[in-house]
Amino acid sequence: MGKVLTFGELLLRICPDGNGEWVAENKLPFYIGGAELNVATALALWEIPSAYFTALPDNFMGSEMISYLENCKIDTSRIHHGGDRIGLYYLPKGKDLKNAGVIYDRAHSSFAELQPKQIDWDSVLDGITWFHFSAICPALNQAAADVCLEAVKAASEKRITISIDLNYRAKLWQYGKQPNEVIPELVSYCDLVMGNIWAAEKMLDIAVPSSVVENDDKNLYLEQARISSSAIMANFPRCRWVANTFRFDQNLGIKYYTTLYHQNELHVSKEYNATKILDKVGSGDCFMAGLIYGLFQHKDAQTTLEYATAAAFNKLFIPSDCTTATVADVEQTILI
Helix, strand or coil, X not given: CCEEEEECCCEEEXXXXXXXXXXXXXXXXXXXECHHHHXXXXXXXXXXXXXXXXXXXXXXXXXXXXXXXXXXXXXXXXXXXXXXXXXXXXXXXXCCCCCCCCEEEXXXXXCCCCCCCCCCHHHHCCCEEEEEEECCHHHCCHXXXXXXXXXXXXXXXXXXEEEEECCCCHHHCCCCCCHHHHHHHHHCCCCEEEECHHHHHHHHCCCCCHHHHHHCXXXXXXHHHHHHHHHHHHHCCCCCEEEEEEEEEECCEEEEEEEXXXXXXXXXXXXXXXXXXXXXXXXXXXXXXXXXXXXHCCCCXXXXXXXXXXXXXXXXXXCCCCCCCCHHHHHHHHHC
């Protein structure tokens, strides 16, 4: 059966409240996360063999993180030990990572200091049948982008299924390259591309007409998902699946639905609505994990999509980076 390996930076999310009480009370809540770790944690929880590759300092903090991962039943044997620090980011409670309020403190972290030709990919990928990463990794610096390219080339040579989440974080792309100069080459090695129509526009130059947003009509969004997905497959022949999420913050709460394009057919999920949520962080990662969960087990496209969508919606009510919803919890959500 093999294992799923996720590759990315482990991060500590520091969560100050918005009114300064954390200063007065000397309390600063935090969560362990990072997009790719969130995927690994979900898969391990759902009993999919899960391994994680990152870089951590060889010190007390690194050891604590390793213990945490192992308690989550994640294989940590491939982790690179080196560098001096763990990356951080600060995000007020309830905010979205796309929100301007996010503050990154990731420079010179162990992961950000990784260099090309440093990793023995043959060893790291041994026993792996699915490799996942996100567009956050190559956003850090040129070396990280080069390491990502090494990884997907090595995985491709081993005929490993490769997936990418087109996470766009504007504050991270600060080293002189734009996403559309880096991401297309990486996507050319991918079997599954997940994101949304706007990420595909920003990173892969697949245009979204202004009328789609101006009309704010679900049918138009779905048609654009079909157009964008088809264009991705035309431009990147290796791609077999394209997934899109649609999450809208509205006056009455959240509206959420998704699509999965496979074999020239657009599958559309059930639509979920909620008036109040707890935490937006990690919902997309949970959707990605749900896709891998289904496809790794060779489930059909619609079944896979419904599971992934329910898992992502569940995550909106879980106050952490990683989901704690079991397979039974997700399946119950589908039936609601």
